[in-house]
Amino acid sequence: MKTIASPKAPLPVSTPDHLEERSRRARSEPMSVLSLGDGLYEVESASEHTYLVDLEAGRCTCPDHVFRDVRCKHVRRVAMEITEGRTPPPGEVALACHDCGETVFVDENVAASRYRDGADAPGPFYCADHAIAPGDTVRDRETGSRLTVVDVSEYRADAVEIRAADCTVAEYETNEAYDPNVPVVAAVYPHATVKRNGVVPSSLTVYTFPRTRLERVGSP
Ligand SMILES: [Zn+2]
Ligand SMILES: [Zn+2]
Numbered sequence: 001m002k003t004i005a006s007p008k009a010p011l012p013v014s015t016p017d018h019l020e021e022r023s024r025r026a027r028s029e030p031m032s033v034l035s036l037g038d039g040l041y042e043v044e045s046a047s048e049h050t051y052l053v054d055l056e057a058g059r060c061t062c063p064d065h066v067f068r069d070v071r072c073k074h075v076r077r078v079a080m081e082i083t084e085g086r087t088p089p090p091g092e093v094a095l096a097c098h099d100c101g102e103t104v105f106v107d108e109n110v111a112a113s114r115y116r117d118g119a120d121a122p123g124p125f126y127c128a129d130h131a132i133a134p135g136d137t138v139r140d141r142e143t144g145s146r147l148t149v150v151d152v153s154e155y156r157a158d159a160v161e162i163r164a165a166d167c168t169v170a171e172y173e174t175n176e177a178y179d180p181n182v183p184v185v186a187a188v189y190p191h192a193t194v195k196r197n198g199v200v201p202s203s204l205t206v207y208t209f210p211r212t213r214l215e216r217v218g219s220p
Helices: 018-028 063-068 074-083 107-111
Strands: 032-037 042-046 050-054 094-095 103-107 137-141 146-156 183-187 207-210 214-216
Touching: 032 094, 032 107, 042 074, 042 103, 063 074, 094 107, 103 107, 103 183
Parallel strands: none
Antiparallel strands: 032 042, 042 050, 094 103, 137 146, 137 214, 146 183, 183 207
């Protein structure tokens, strides 16, 4: 709820008050912000004090907030870092793209649901450049072949059977080097092979891969 007392009042550009000073310090002072989840952020100041910020409640454990009840520089800094994309907003967590390591913000619940057995971090997750969807061209890291994605499943490689081979996608011999607990991607080779006697049926087959075996190529 915002109330503007005097919309025509000039901005106090030449008379910096305490508010502006806090805003300036929020931007320029060295502080490190760590997202803790649940809308909480840990802010370490240059003086090595550590404060806890609850962004949505606008609260901080620093004296400026606790005793003077002001929107302190720590709360401001957290808000700035979110606006600039350097810190995840409440409800999201920062994770690394599997292929390039770039930071991606992922919904906390989605991240929790993608926690894999024995993994240090959930995933795999991908940045916009490395995410794949049906229709995208990918490269098979094992053979170098290009394929077209037809489906990105939520099922894991150790839960999907390859009927012809009587084993799971994860157990298939050329997949053994890849995580068994990543999603399965279905893909086709882009061109059917046509011989004198017609289409070679195997060239129309949909193949399944552990997600991490495929990498996106080109841009759409
Ligand atoms: Zn503070
Ligand atoms: Zn990436």
